[in-house]
Amino acid sequence: MVIVFCVWNIYSIPALAFGFRNLIRKRESNLNSTKKDSKLPLISIIVPAKNEEKVIGRLLKSLLNIDYPNSKMEILVVDDNSTDNTGEICKKIADKNPSRIRIFRRNKCSTKAGALNFGLKHAKGDLVATFDADSLPESNALLNVVKYFEDSKVAGVQGTIFCSNSDENMLTKFLSLERSIQYEVYQNGKDHLGLFVSLNGTCQFIRTNVLREMGGWTENSLAEDMELSLRLVEQDHKLRYASDVKTWEETPNNLESMFKQRTRWFRGNIENMVKFGRLLRKPANKVRLDAEIQLFGTLIAVMCVLNYVMAAWAFSLPSNQAIVWIMRLTVILTMSTLALTGFSLMLAVKPLKISNVLWLPFIYVYWGLQSFIALYAILLMIFRRPMNWSKTTRSGVVSTLKAKKILINIE
Numbered sequence: 133m134v135i136v137f138c139v140w141n142i143y144s145i146p147a148l149a150f151g152f153r154n155l156i157r158k159r160e161s162n163l164n165s166t167k168k169d170s171k172l173p174l175i176s177i178i179v180p181a182k183n184e185e186k187v188i189g190r191l192l193k194s195l196l197n198i199d200y201p202n203s204k205m206e207i208l209v210v211d212d213n214s215t216d217n218t219g220e221i222c223k224k225i226a227d228k229n230p231s232r233i234r235i236f237r238r239n240k241c242s243t244k245a246g247a248l249n250f251g252l253k254h255a256k257g258d259l260v261a262t263f264d265a266d267s268l269p270e271s272n273a274l275l276n277v278v279k280y281f282e283d284s285k286v287a288g289v290q291g292t293i294f295c296s297n298s299d300e301n302m303l304t305k306f307l308s309l310e311r312s313i314q315y316e317v318y319q320n321g322k323d324h325l326g327l328f329v330s331l332n333g334t335c336q337f338i339r340t341n342v343l344r345e346m347g348g349w350t351e352n353s354l355a356e357d358m359e360l361s362l363r364l365v366e367q368d369h370k371l372r373y374a375s376d377v378k379t380w381e382e383t384p385n386n387l388e389s390m391f392k393q394r395t396r397w398f399r400g401n402i403e404n405m406v407k408f409g410r411l412l413r414k415p416a417n418k419v420r421l422d423a424e425i426q427l428f429g430t431l432i433a434v435m436c437v438l439n440y441v442m443a444a445w446a447f448s449l450p451s452n453q454a455i456v457w458i459m460r461l462t463v464i465l466t467m468s469t470l471a472l473t474g475f476s477l478m479l480a481v482k483p484l485k486i487s488n489v490l491w492l493p494f495i496y497v498y499w500g501l502q503s504f505i506a507l508y509a510i511l512l513m514i515f516r517r518p519m520n521w522s523k524t525t526r527s528g529v530v531s532t533l534k535a536k537k538i539l540i541n542i543e
Contacts, residue, residue: 188222285370304385327422382529404427
């Protein structure tokens with residue numbers, strides 16, 4: 133276990149370091165802007181919605197406000213057997229924009245992947261984009277993303293997801309910062325190094341023909357976005373991260389909601405790790421290897437529970453034995469990796485000031501909480517508890533300044 137921890141920490145540092153560097157430099161995409169009068173692809177935007185009356189209206193308005201030719205985009209809303217006013221809200225907006233919005237209702241809901249596949253059947257576009265109902269995409273998102281598909285090898289692009297309710301409470305503030313690190317540092321660094329970039333369920337863009345060849349999304353997966361990413365990589369398709377394609381969406385505003393969400397994510401990733409262990413058959417392919425290593429991160433999180441015990445033991449004994457020093461080195465590497473993440477988090481907090489260092493201790497507390505959630509997810513698998521796909525509850529709160537500006541522009 134000690135060796136695993138050492139290897140994992142050393143392996144993670146390059147991606148974090150490059151992402152950290154790019155965050156300091158505030159590097160923008162080096163791709164040339166696409167002109168509006170150039171040949172643009174038709175984009176089908178699929179929006180899965182179940183009981184989203186608090187947020188669906190503002191998403192549709194923001195999509196209608198996107199800076200992209202009307203004739204080159206279509207909005208497909210899949211009402212997944214909602215029991216609230218979601219359907220009525222969508223119909224009211226669609227009636228005013230009949231040429232741009234189509235509404236489909238499923239009388240029997242299953243999972244988000246099921247709703248997405250339902251929408252895929254009706255998509256006419258060259259590219260498929262998906263946005264969750266609580267999203268608020270920036271107006272240049274589509275114009276920016278098409279640049280990445282000028283590379284014929286690129287099958288999918290993941291945009292940047294920011295938190296729209298970051299100032300709601302202490303938890304949302306921290307989760308917002310975590311999300312900034314996930315995208316602006318980790319995904320950014322991986323993309324720079326040519327490693328595995330995963331699709332994350334919203335603000336994701338995929339070539340329609342490739343998606344259909346892959347059979348769409350897997351409906352019985354708890355992490356259908358990661359599962360699709362792995363299938364794409366397995367077929368040697370290229371995935372990119374787009375720092376200039378941005379959307380804003382809610383993050384859980386209470387521990388119960390976060391616990392349910394992360395449990396589903398961890399369990400889904402463990403299942404994918406087992407399912408796609410075959411990627412290791414070609415270890416020379418760095419993207420496939422990196423994908424499997426990234427999935428292994430869930431087990432690392434579980435092992436960290438033991439790491440806490442190991443840390444207390446290793447530093448409490450005045451032993452000069454080699455194994456004790458190796459264990460101490462492992463703990464130091466783990467703390468250093470988290471510290472690098474913490475410094476990136478400090479840079480993400482605006483305005484930049486010395487007091488931001490106070491966020492650093494929360495990194496260690498938060499990682500400890502994630503480790504116990506990962507352990508819980510594995511126990512659910514061991515005891516063969518039923519898999520339940522549960523959506524994250526939306527509050528409809530928008531507290532982040534930039535997200536508020538989007539709302540003002542669409543009213």
